[in-house]
Amino acid sequence: MARTVPAxxxxxxxxxxTLADVAERAGVSRQTVxxxxxxxxxxxxxxxxxxxxxxxxxxxxxxRAARNLRTRLSHQIGLCFAPAQEGTxxxxxxxxxxxxVDTSREAGYHVLLFAAAEDxxxxxxxxxxxxxxxxxxxxxxFAGSPETGWLAARRAPFVAFGRxxxxxxxxxxxxxxxxxxxxxxxxxxxxxxxxSRIAWxxxxxxxxxxxxxxxxxxxxxxxxxxxxxxxxxxxxxTVAAGREAAAALLDQASPSxxxxxxxxxxxxxxxxxxxxxxxxxxxxSVVGFDDSQAAQLIPGGLTSVRQPLEQVAVEVVAxxxxxxxxxxxxSSGVLLxxxxxxxxxx
Amino acid sequence: MARTVPAxxxxxxxxxxTLADVAERAGVSRQTVxxxxxxxxxxxxxxxxxxxxxxxxxxxxxxRAARNLRTRLSHQIGLCFAPAQEGTxxxxxxxxxxxxVDTSREAGYHVLLFAAAEDxxxxxxxxxxxxxxxxxxxxxxFAGSPETGWLAARRAPFVAFGRxxxxxxxxxxxxxxxxxxxxxxxxxxxxxxxxSRIAWxxxxxxxxxxxxxxxxxxxxxxxxxxxxxxxxxxxxxTVAAGREAAAALLDQASPSxxxxxxxxxxxxxxxxxxxxxxxxxxxxSVVGFDDSQAAQLIPGGLTSVRQPLEQVAVEVVAxxxxxxxxxxxxSSGVLLxxxxxxxxxx
DNA sequence: CGTGAGGATTGGAACGATCAAGGGGGAGGT
DNA sequence: ACCTCCCCCTTGATCGTTCCAATCCTCACG
Numbered sequence: 030m031a032r033t034v035p036a037x038x039x040x041x042x043x044x045x046x047t048l049a050d051v052a053e054r055a056g057v058s059r060q061t062v063x064x065x066x067x068x069x070x071x072x073x074x075x076x077x078x079x080x081x082x083x084x085x086x087x088x089x090x091x092x093r094a095a096r097n098l099r100t101r102l103s104h105q106i107g108l109c110f111a112p113a114q115e116g117t118x119x120x121x122x123x124x125x126x127x128x129x130v131d132t133s134r135e136a137g138y139h140v141l142l143f144a145a146a147e148d149x150x151x152x153x154x155x156x157x158x159x160x161x162x163x164x165x166x167x168x169x170x171f172a173g174s175p176e177t178g179w180l181a182a183r184r185a186p187f188v189a190f191g192r193x194x195x196x197x198x199x200x201x202x203x204x205x206x207x208x209x210x211x212x213x214x215x216x217x218x219x220x221x222x223x224x225s226r227i228a229w230x231x232x233x234x235x236x237x238x239x240x241x242x243x244x245x246x247x248x249x250x251x252x253x254x255x256x257x258x259x260x261x262x263x264x265x266x267t268v269a270a271g272r273e274a275a276a277a278l279l280d281q282a283s284p285s286x287x288x289x290x291x292x293x294x295x296x297x298x299x300x301x302x303x304x305x306x307x308x309x310x311x312x313x314s315v316v317g318f319d320d321s322q323a324a325q326l327i328p329g330g331l332t333s334v335r336q337p338l339e340q341v342a343v344e345v346v347a348x349x350x351x352x353x354x355x356x357x358x359x360s361s362g363v364l365l366x367x368x369x370x371x372x373x374x375x
Numbered sequence: 376m377a378r379t380v381p382a383x384x385x386x387x388x389x390x391x392x393t394l395a396d397v398a399e400r401a402g403v404s405r406q407t408v409x410x411x412x413x414x415x416x417x418x419x420x421x422x423x424x425x426x427x428x429x430x431x432x433x434x435x436x437x438x439r440a441a442r443n444l445r446t447r448l449s450h451q452i453g454l455c456f457a458p459a460q461e462g463t464x465x466x467x468x469x470x471x472x473x474x475x476v477d478t479s480r481e482a483g484y485h486v487l488l489f490a491a492a493e494d495x496x497x498x499x500x501x502x503x504x505x506x507x508x509x510x511x512x513x514x515x516x517f518a519g520s521p522e523t524g525w526l527a528a529r530r531a532p533f534v535a536f537g538r539x540x541x542x543x544x545x546x547x548x549x550x551x552x553x554x555x556x557x558x559x560x561x562x563x564x565x566x567x568x569x570x571s572r573i574a575w576x577x578x579x580x581x582x583x584x585x586x587x588x589x590x591x592x593x594x595x596x597x598x599x600x601x602x603x604x605x606x607x608x609x610x611x612x613t614v615a616a617g618r619e620a621a622a623a624l625l626d627q628a629s630p631s632x633x634x635x636x637x638x639x640x641x642x643x644x645x646x647x648x649x650x651x652x653x654x655x656x657x658x659x660s661v662v663g664f665d666d667s668q669a670a671q672l673i674p675g676g677l678t679s680v681r682q683p684l685e686q687v688a689v690e691v692v693a694x695x696x697x698x699x700x701x702x703x704x705x706s707s708g709v710l711l712x713x714x715x716x717x718x719x720x721x
Numbered sequence: 722c723g724t725g726a727g728g729a730t731t732g733g734a735a736c737g738a739t740c741a742a743g744g745g746g747g748a749g750g751t
Numbered sequence: 752a753c754c755t756c757c758c759c760c761t762t763g764a765t766c767g768t769t770c771c772a773a774t775c776c777t778c779a780c781g
Binding site for chain 2: 089091093098117118120122123124126127142143144155158293299328329
């Protein structure tokens, strides 16, 4: 029946000190130590000082599991990690994830990665039911993904990076980058450079993102009184498709510049130019979208639209915090402005 | 004094069912439900069946926090996420992280990301003390990072992606890719193509990785009876440095091919070639290292050494599992062979 | 038919934190 | 002197799971 005396543990190496250990050593109760950590303003200055110094001495950190169990909060955010497709220049994930991790840390959250299983819903569901995460950050709502609808129905806290294109009645918070504005920047830049026949290579018509970006091109051309007919192509997001589309446009519409919906497509254009001995920048201008490593590093450099991913992360975390503080808060969307990074290709 | 009857909870939406709920409904004890989940072989077939179907009905998932608290295991792996530097073509993180997440899931682990704070040790320490993770995966031991030494001293379970170059007496498990073998592949490939003056552009002498990779170049040249003197440069890992080094070598040593320690440097070489109107592949061959997006997508394509990151992840997880199963297991290192992806630049 | 062996199942305690409610004591008002 | 209030701190209960030891059941065997 002999209960282990807490004091006996102090010697045991490898045994992390608990709140009770700190309490005993500081001569206060467990709750007081807890308050010292979570609500320091409740303690008298002298007591706080004493407790904190013991915490320091013992190297105490609250046990996450115990805290999570009691508070029903994990202080973890789930993120489904979809890496860049091989063969594309998509560059968002790396930078975004880093920003998200940084921002989350400041907000007291950790980022838990998971991969989508065969059944997408089950991964989310399992994490949620088991209380492993407090909420989710959902990216790639690009493709009109079903996750958002599913999570919303389940009343799970989540913030989307990407607008709910296909569900105009969606009520979840989201953060997105104004692709149309980015492409408008790019197009205006080319107009300013004196180009009058500016072509567009974008995604298929079914892509909301593609059409949104395209609208920026349309708008600036219209505002500038420049032609757009016959100057647009809509293709798959691959280098090969961009190359073919560029070749066709060069043959049929003699453009002097290309604006592309992605760096991948822009690289396709560069291929097509190289095929004909044309020089990017000098002979034909090219602008991409995403500011990928490839855009930054290829000889000459590729002018590209850069998404403010750091700020996206900040807004996402802010929205998620709001959501967790007030579960049924009114939803809202945040639209951020991208910038244009000018390099040798224009 | 009225205790809430468990049955009362069934109606409450939003309240996740607990083990006790399942037990009551299945007419067994909590422990039996626990066994059904964790040690099904202990139950009689009929009982197991019954319990599992109730679990299914109720949509029960064990509460992670409670389980972690009791077992002192979090089933989470910590990974310090260092994104690719802007302005370089380093491409390892994205692919590796994805593979790690996938492999971990199969092994029953989740990946927890964190960012290195000002004090590197404190981030690791806090996660460890608070029991947020069971172990770590440490990358970037490239720079002879102090984390490994610190973690080892703390007897924290961790596996390094990267050899303990600077600590030959290190006893932790590690997984690495044989850079020398990769560069040897690349050099042999160029020799086979008929090149006899093959230059090397690598990292500064202090870089163990750089010297390792360089040794692959040396070895193949020696084996082939080809010259190496005057054909090597050691510079910063930037495009600009690669460009300058290539220019200098072209002027002074008239090489017909370049092998580089990174795609970043190789892109610098491509710049230098472009500066002089030389065509990569046709006039001068170039091989990079890392198979970055830029290597894959630039016009012509850049031949590059590709690390088997998927397999690295598998080995890392396996090593970590072993470590967690037997804390003081003898350490071991795993060295994997990279492959060469041949593209237009050679 | 009792009995022991061994597998299946159970109840109580514990993991380490927070919540909710309950004191002790000094200051201030009556 | 007494009551009240507020501040600071303590005590007991609880979150949902697993560990441990004990109990129940089943069945073969003497």
